[in-house]
Amino acid sequence: MAQKAIREYDAKSILAKHWDKYFPNFTYAYETVMVQNGAELKAAAEEKAWLKEKTLVAKPDMLFGKRGKNGLVLFKDAKPGDVKLDKAAAWIDEKSSSKQEVYFAFEGDTPTGNASVDMLTHFVVEPFTPHTQEEEYYISATCVGDDDVLYMSAEGGMEVEENWDKVIEVKFAITETEEEIADKIRANIPADVAEKDKAGFAEFAIGFFRAYRELNFAYLEINPFVMQGNKIELLDMVAKLDDTAGFMMKEDWGDVEYPTAFGMEEKSPEVLAVEEADAKTGASLKLTLLKPDARIWTMVAGGGASVVYADTIADLAGINDLANYGEYSGGPTTGETKFYAGIILDLMTRKKDAQGRDKVLIIGGAIANFTDVAKTFTGIIQAFEEYADKMKEVGVKIYVRRGGPNYEKGLKDIKEAADRLGLWIDVYGPETHVTDIVRMAVEA
Numbered sequence: 446m447a448q449k450a451i452r453e454y455d456a457k458s459i460l461a462k463h464w465d466k467y468f469p470n471f472t473y474a475y476e477t478v479m480v481q482n483g484a485e486l487k488a489a490a491e492e493k494a495w496l497k498e499k500t501l502v503a504k505p506d507m508l509f510g511k512r513g514k515n516g517l518v519l520f521k522d523a524k525p526g527d528v529k530l531d532k533a534a535a536w537i538d539e540k541s542s543s544k545q546e547v548y549f550a551f552e553g554d555t556p557t558g559n560a561s562v563d564m565l566t567h568f569v570v571e572p573f574t575p576h577t578q579e580e581e582y583y584i585s586a587t588c589v590g591d592d593d594v595l596y597m598s599a600e601g602g603m604e605v606e607e608n609w610d611k612v613i614e615v616k617f618a619i620t621e622t623e624e625e626i627a628d629k630i631r632a633n634i635p636a637d638v639a640e641k642d643k644a645g646f647a648e649f650a651i652g653f654f655r656a657y658r659e660l661n662f663a664y665l666e667i668n669p670f671v672m673q674g675n676k677i678e679l680l681d682m683v684a685k686l687d688d689t690a691g692f693m694m695k696e697d698w699g700d701v702e703y704p705t706a707f708g709m710e711e712k713s714p715e716v717l718a719v720e721e722a723d724a725k726t727g728a729s730l731k732l733t734l735l736k737p738d739a740r741i742w743t744m745v746a747g748g749g750a751s752v753v754y755a756d757t758i759a760d761l762a763g764i765n766d767l768a769n770y771g772e773y774s775g776g777p778t779t780g781e782t783k784f785y786a787g788i789i790l791d792l793m794t795r796k797k798d799a800q801g802r803d804k805v806l807i808i809g810g811a812i813a814n815f816t817d818v819a820k821t822f823t824g825i826i827q828a829f830e831e832y833a834d835k836m837k838e839v840g841v842k843i844y845v846r847r848g849g850p851n852y853e854k855g856l857k858d859i860k861e862a863a864d865r866l867g868l869w870i871d872v873y874g875p876e877t878h879v880t881d882i883v884r885m886a887v888e889a
Contacts, residue, residue, distance in 0.1 A: 448663040448687065449663075449685060449688045450683075450703070451684050452479065452506045452704060453569055453681070453683070453684075454477060454479040454567075454569045455684075455702060456665070456683070457475065457477050457679055458475075458477070459660060459697070460473075460660075461473060463660065467653070467656040468677065470648065470675060471645075471648075471676070471677045472676050472677065473676075473677050473678070474572070477569060477570070478493060478496070478569070479506055479570075480568055483533075483534030483537050483538040484534070486533060486568075500521050500527045500572065500573040501530065501533045501573060502519065502570070502572070502573050503519040503520075503528070503533045503536055503537060504568065505567065505568055506568060506569040507566065507704070508704060508707060509561075509706065509707045510549070511547075511550075514548075514556075514603060515547050515548060517547070517565075520573055528573065537568050537570075541564065544563060547560060547563070547708065561707060561708030562708065563707050565707075579639060580639075580671050581601035581602050581671060581680075582599055582670055582671075582672060583605050583612065583666075583667070583670075584597050584598075584670065585664070585683075586657040586665050586666075587665075588663065589616070591618070591619065592617060592618055593654075594614060594617070595617065597613045597633070597634065597646075599611070599637040600612075602668070612635075613635050615629055617629070626651070630647055630651050631647045631651075634646055634647050645674075646672065653665070660694070660697055660698075661686060661687045662684055662685065662686060663685040663686060663687040664685040665682075667679050667680075668680075668681050668682075668683070691724050703720075715732070715792060716733070718788065719785065719788060722781065722785070726778075726781055727775065728774065728775035728776055728778075729748065729774045729775045729777075730771075731771040731772050731773075732769060732770075732771040732788065735768060736765060736767065737769075737795075738796070739767055739768035740768070740798045740805060741758055741762060741768060741805045742769055742804065743755070743771070743808075743809065744773065744806065744808045744809075744825070745807070745809045746772065746773055746810030746813060746821070746847070747772060749811070750772070750809060750810045750879065751771060754809050754880060755770050757883045761883055761884060762886075762887045768792075769789070774810075774816065777816075777821060778824075779820050779823045779827070782820075782822075783823075783824035783825070785824075786829075787828045789806070790829075791832065794835035794841070796839070797838075797839045798840070803869075805841070805842050805844065805886045806844070807886060808844070808846075808859075809844075809845070809846050809879070809883075810846070810849075810879075811848070812848035812849050813850060814849070817849075818847055818849045818850060818851050818854075819850075819854040819855040819858060822847075822855035822856075822858055826859055829862055830866065833868060836868055837868065841868070841869070842886065843863060843868060844870075844882040845882070846880075846882045847875075848874055849875075852874055853874070856872050860872045
């Protein structure tokens with residue numbers, strides 16, 4: 446399962462789109478907008494009258510929590526009083542005008558660890574919901590091992606982690622029927638849920654878990670949601686989608702965005718291109734750029750093997766020499782492999798090593814179960830043909846270790862192609878230890 450975090454705005458939009466299916470006996474107003482500045486908020490108010498009429502809440506929507514403890518939630522209280530449109534717009538402009546410090550961990554109200562510093566670029570604005578603390582509840586669902594797990598608590602809000610001992614955990618096997626799931630949820634409603642809310646909480650939790658599964662969320666949390674009779678308000682949400690289901694969920698999810706989290710560097714066009722290709726194939730194509738100016742690059746087949754190679758390079762050469770991390774696996778086509786190899790070769794041949802050393806390309810992997818090595822190596826050879834001149838210009842040494850279906854032909858073909866193109870290459874099969882080529886490259 447490939448988990449991708451989405452904005453609170455998108456999570457609420459997905460749930461609202463399917464509300465009547467999963468929560469037919471509850472109402473949810475879904476009055477929510479996402480803006481980047483005060484002018485956008487005022488423009489939205491021309492179409493959404495509630496923005497002019499109601500008291501508002503504003504907060505950043507950039508994949509980080511603890512917004513309240515970081516002082517990044519604007520809402521009605523004794524100090525600022527009612528938050529109306531002009532005040533919300535001014536606050537958004539103030540917070541987006543300069544870099545903000547955000548802490549991700551707290552002991553009580555005291556931040557711990559180092560702050561991340563970045564610009565705030567997206568804000569979600571909603572009506573303020575008057576309610577009591579007793580009306581705040583917590584619910585979330587995720588996958589743990591082979592089970593889905595539902596978490597429920599009557600202690601919703603900012604202190605839920607500090608009160609985790611009050612959270613009820615219920616596990617569900619993939620084989621359990623809807624009726625069995627519903628019975629188990631009803632039997633495990635937290636004892637301190639208000640008596641008047643117990644039946645409603647159970648019904649809401651059953652619908653919530655169905656939505657989590659059927660809408661292909663990898664993680665879904667509402668903290669808190671407010672229950673006032675049959676009226677539900679979703680005050681805060683965190684969600685991740687299983688993007689391997691993206692091809693069949695386009696209509697259900699809508700135009701969802703996978704943003705870069707606050708404090709993280711924006712993804713490069715190359716990484717985004719690999720992610721787009723990965724979303725369109727049943728194979729797996731992954732790329733993370735670590736240090737694009739480093740000298741050791743990898744093209745590793747298999748997720749487990751990619752970890753082993755990265756660790757070995759870090760141990761023998763040092764982490765500063767590792768340029769990338771990723772994998773191609775799951776039987777990619779020749780064309781998909783050529784595309785992936787082309788991205789790697791393009792990135793590694795843009796400039797020479799600053800210390801004048803040869804760059805190293807490690808094409809590794811364990812012994813494939815069903816990936817046709819010769820077929821994928823044909824894609825790599827085609828990429829070699831396209832980038833051979835650049836590879837020779839910057840100085841690239843290629844080390845190959847591979848096993849699996851048709852590996853003998855694949856190794857023979859890639860060796861002959863490299864020799865024909867004038868590229869330096871060393872080729873090994875499964876008789877060589879899986880990471881020996883890393884040692885060879887480093888020693889050389």
